[in-house]
Amino acid sequence: MPSAREINRRIKSVTNTQQITKAMKMVSSVRLRRAQERALATAPFTEKIEGMLRRLSAALPGDDSPFFKKREVHRTCYIVIGADKGLAGAYSSNVNKALVSVLKDRRRDGIYLMVTGRKPVEYLKHLRVTPEFKWTGFSDKPQFSHAQKLAAQVTKQFLDGDFDEVYLIYTQFKSALSQEVQMTKLLPISQEAVAEKKGPEEEYLFAPDAQQVLSTLLPQYLNMVVYNGLLQSAASELGARMTAMTSATDNAGELIDKLTVHYNKVRQAGITNELTEIVSGANALQ
Amino acid sequence: MADTKKTIQLEIITPDASVFKGEVDFVLVRALDGDLGIMPSHAPLLASLQIWPLMYEKDHDRNGIFVVGGFLEVKNNTVTVITPNAELSGSIDRKRAEEAKRRAEKRLNAKTQDIDVERAQLALHRAIGRIVTVTQYGKKIK
Numbered sequence: 001m002p003s004a005r006e007i008n009r010r011i012k013s014v015t016n017t018q019q020i021t022k023a024m025k026m027v028s029s030v031r032l033r034r035a036q037e038r039a040l041a042t043a044p045f046t047e048k049i050e051g052m053l054r055r056l057s058a059a060l061p062g063d064d065s066p067f068f069k070k071r072e073v074h075r076t077c078y079i080v081i082g083a084d085k086g087l088a089g090a091y092s093s094n095v096n097k098a099l100v101s102v103l104k105d106r107r108r109d110g111i112y113l114m115v116t117g118r119k120p121v122e123y124l125k126h127l128r129v130t131p132e133f134k135w136t137g138f139s140d141k142p143q144f145s146h147a148q149k150l151a152a153q154v155t156k157q158f159l160d161g162d163f164d165e166v167y168l169i170y171t172q173f174k175s176a177l178s179q180e181v182q183m184t185k186l187l188p189i190s191q192e193a194v195a196e197k198k199g200p201e202e203e204y205l206f207a208p209d210a211q212q213v214l215s216t217l218l219p220q221y222l223n224m225v226v227y228n229g230l231l232q233s234a235a236s237e238l239g240a241r242m243t244a245m246t247s248a249t250d251n252a253g254e255l256i257d258k259l260t261v262h263y264n265k266v267r268q269a270g271i272t273n274e275l276t277e278i279v280s281g282a283n284a285l286q
Numbered sequence: 287m288a289d290t291k292k293t294i295q296l297e298i299i300t301p302d303a304s305v306f307k308g309e310v311d312f313v314l315v316r317a318l319d320g321d322l323g324i325m326p327s328h329a330p331l332l333a334s335l336q337i338w339p340l341m342y343e344k345d346h347d348r349n350g351i352f353v354v355g356g357f358l359e360v361k362n363n364t365v366t367v368i369t370p371n372a373e374l375s376g377s378i379d380r381k382r383a384e385e386a387k388r389r390a391e392k393r394l395n396a397k398t399q400d401i402d403v404e405r406a407q408l409a410l411h412r413a414i415g416r417i418v419t420v421t422q423y424g425k426k427i428k
Contacts (some may be wrong), residue, residue: 038302045301052359144301144370194345207333208319212314214333216318219359223370227301 004196004270007263011256017254024087025245032176032238033142039231042224047165049217049224053205056214066159067189067218069213075110077154077163078102079186079226081170081233082117084139088237089244091171091179092119098169098181103129112163114154116230140234147227154226155219158187170229176243186225189218294326295364296342296353305372306351312343313365315358322358324365331360337411339375339419340367350375350423351416375423378416381428387413 002010076253099120102111113131115121117139124131133153138146154166167189171179206213298306304354313324316338322332334357339350356369390410394403 041303042301044304045299045368047301048359048366049357052357052368055332145380148370203330205329205331207317207322207331210332213334214331216355219370220357220370224301284404 002266004263004266007259011259011263014252014259016253017276018249018256021248021252025242025249028242028245029237032242035140035231035235035238036173039228039235042228042231046224046228049221052135052217053221056217057208059204059206059210060214065214065218067187070188075112075163076106077114077158077166079118079150079154079166079168079229080113080115080120081168081229082115082120082139083233083237084118084136086119087223087243087244090242091237092123094179094181095120095169095171095212096123099123100127102169103127112157114150116150118151127129140237142227142230142234144223144227147223147230147281151219151226152220154186155222168226168229170233172203173232173239176239179240184225184229186222189221292326294324294328296367298340298367298369299352300369302370305374308344308406310342310344314341314343315353317358328360328365332357333358335367335369337408337415337417339415339422341423348423350417350419352378352419354412354415373416373419375419377399378391380417380420383413383416383420385418 007023078099080095080099083092086092090262095117096119112123113129114133114135116135117123118136121131121134121136132240135146135150157163158166165185167183169181169183173179240279293309293311294313296306296308296310297304311326315322315324315333315397316336317333318336322331322333335353335355336395337353337355339352341348343349352373352375353367354371356367356372359366359368386409390406390413393406394410
């Protein structure tokens with residue numbers, strides 16, 4: 001049975017922890033709101049660029065751009081988008097799970113790993129796997145330039161033939177309570193998927209010509225897909241952290257209540273004990 | 287059949303925001319193969335742009351927006367420009383652009399093996415584009 005003083009110390013320590021988790025919860029909820037706004041702000045850009053790609057594909061059916069060309073797959077590149085910091089509930093472990101399932105499926109030399117975020121990098125170290133490329137330090141505040149750099153690197157190596165397909169593993173933000181790890185194919189771009197279903201509605205003019213517009217549009221399209229992945233993952237990370245910290249704060253509150261009840265009981269028992277001793281001592285003197 | 291409207295809708299979108307939206311009389315951009323002028327009721331068009339200021343005219347007043355490459359689409363009397371980055375002429379820091387230009391030129395002239403020529407050239411283009419934007423359209427913004 002711990003003494004009243006020990007319990008009191010425990011209460012104080014839990015209160016301190018609760019203050020920290022509460023602060024983290026508030027910080028991440030503010031940042032989550034901002035991240036969501038940014039994810040929303042990219043929607044018109046995404047929509048437009050996809051629309052342009054559709055119209056171009058309709059104008060150039062069966063284009064033999066290397067971005068579209070399916071090759072025999074010897075090596076697959078996975079771009080993994082993870083978190084830099086922990087305390088985000090199951091967020092990091094979900095990303096790691098996806099990573100493990102990828103590693104299990106293929107022989108190591110059939111995989112090219114590009115990992116962003118410190119958590120997945122550390123996890124790979126623990127598995128004794130060295131990623132071919134890693135980049136950390138921006139997981140909760142991605143900029144368009146990060147996406148540009150990633151996409152440029154992956155495009156160059158794809159065209160050089162370092163790998164034959166590229167997948168993007170990121171976390172889709174659904175709500176603060178639910179996020180889902182997703183794997184989408186980045187390269188080669190499947191032309192059937194982007195081509196407009198219905199016939200060409202209007203004749204478009206192209207400057208300089210359709211081929212050239214397409215070859216400049218495709219890298220931008222990739223940038224955008226990667227940027228979207230980064231933004232979704234950032235929002236997911238912050239959402240998961242907010243949820244985790246909310247429940248941590250609630251749990252700390254419950255613990256404090258329990259400990260307080262316990263403390264009072266021990267204190268009462270002590271007082272009763274002392275009283276009994278005094279009374280029985282007085283009785284003995286009579 | 288086509289009703290001849292007097293103005294055309296211009297919208298400039300970057301990944302993070304919509305930089306400009308409004309009715310204008312005329313738009314001038316530089317596509318990969320040269321300047322393109324767009325008047326109201328233009329035919330549908332898709333074009334790739336260079337790193338160069340876009341000019342629009344409204345009520346005989348010309349204004350410039352610096353666009354860092356990107357694309358232009360004309361459809362239903364609407365010009366949509368999507369670009370990785372766009373800056374209004376009033377928000378450009380001329381001194382910084384000039385410094386960037388000097389740095390890029392220095393890098394290009396250094397003739398050392400380990401410079402990224404492509405990057406330096408892009409930086410130079412951006413700097414020149416910014417300076418042109420400021421010199422041609424900068425003073426009009428109050």
